[in-house]
Amino acid sequence: MKTTGEPTPSLGQTLEWLRKELAEMQVQDQQLLLTLRHLHSVLAELQAQSVHWDDARSSRGASPIRARAGSEGKGCQPVSLRGLAQILRGEESRRSSLP
Numbered sequence: 001m002k003t004t005g006e007p008t009p010s011l012g013q014t015l016e017w018l019r020k021e022l023a024e025m026q027v028q029d030q031q032l033l034l035t036l037r038h039l040h041s042v043l044a045e046l047q048a049q050s051v052h053w054d055d056a057r058s059s060r061g062a063s064p065i066r067a068r069a070g071s072e073g074k075g076c077q078p079v080s081l082r083g084l085a086q087i088l089r090g091e092e093s094r095r096s097s098l099p
Contacts, residue, residue, distance in 0.1 A: 009017070
């Protein structure tokens with residue numbers, strides 16, 4: 001809400017503010033897309049590991065511990081739950097900057 005002492009922004013200033021806001025939103029969209037792609041790949045890997053564990057449990061003579069030990073050296077990166085939590089808490093979220 002505006003007070004009577006504040007000047008009314010011109011149309012040019014308002015359009016410039018809108019351009020700035022749209023540009024910030026596009027950057028956020030790109031960051032969210034990258035995060036979504038990363039989460040998708042992590043979920044796909046976890047699903048593959050789950051299938052691997054289920055196969056190891058159902059096969060005779062192979063214990064799940066040995067099956068896991070065989071897959072650990074294949075370059076699987078641990079999931080950074082701390083980084084994911086920061087993103088989900090909105091530490092990189094856009095703040096409102098209304099004119």
